[in-house]
Amino acid sequence: MSKNDDIGSILLKKGCKNTKSRKAVIEVLENAKAPMSAEEIFLSIKESGAPINLSTVYRNLELMEKKGLIEKMIINDSKSRFELTKHGHRHHLICTDCKKMVSLDTCPIEKFERDVIEETNFDITGHQLVLYGICPDCKKE
């Protein structure tokens, strides 16, 4: 069973049809190295030759976010970006010069969260951390 069938079957179980456009969106995100915007996903699918509409991409992203398959984030500019949750909990490092985005796997927040819970009495359900900097390539110039 491939990764795509896996997510496809999750959609089916949740009562969502497993359509071409949904498979295409998932496939693009499977291969993404950084969170992608709706338009980037849209263009990537069109380049592969499949016809698709931007509204459809937005609707599918919204659906998959509700089902917990992808995570939506707004970082660096006013566009929303999306990443598969099965890639795991990730943070992001953005070059403020060339806008390159790198995903990081380590997370320094767990202990901090416990402290905040004690202090504020919130139930913490999630967090988003973004680092900004200048990447090695841009430093050279």
Next chain:
Amino acid sequence: MSKNDDIGSILLKKGCKNTKSRKAVIEVLENAKAPMSAEEIFLSIKESGAPINLSTVYRNLELMEKKGLIEKMIINDSKSRFELTKHGHRHHLICTDCKKMVSLDTCPIEKFERDVIEETNFDITGHQLVLYGICPDCKKE
């Protein structure tokens, strides 16, 4: 010398005129307990009786961000929010239920930043951390 004169004189030094609308924006942000959107700032000024235009608020916020007086962030929704930098480096905790926003003073990121610098060779220039959770009031319901 009051806080407002302070920021006003910074503007003057940087060659920006110290106008009524700028003073109004600064005053609103002085009294803010959490980052505010442009529209919230605009409405708050209008409620105080002073006439002002939303474009002016945007233009002044952009100017002050460039001068380093305020920090712009996009958290929780697709609106930009603004906070005075002299309030210090802050992180934010948002109730995903009622959208209440609380500013936190502690920052757990310094050590993490040093690790990331070593690992990626970026120069880290800043970061943004947002926590999501359910606030004590919403937990009761």
Next chain:
DNA sequence: TTTCGTGCAAAGTGTTTGCAGGCGA
């Protein structure tokens, strides 16, 4: 067959911009 998904176009937000007149230094 029935229901859900899609394309298209139009409408909605939040934000930016061009221009002419007005205010601060």
Next chain:
DNA sequence: TCGCCTGCAAACACTTTGCACGAAA
């Protein structure tokens, strides 16, 4: 006075929505 600042309206970018047709179960 002079140049920056403002209000107004229009343009903009991203996202959402209504409707009729088309495809998946």
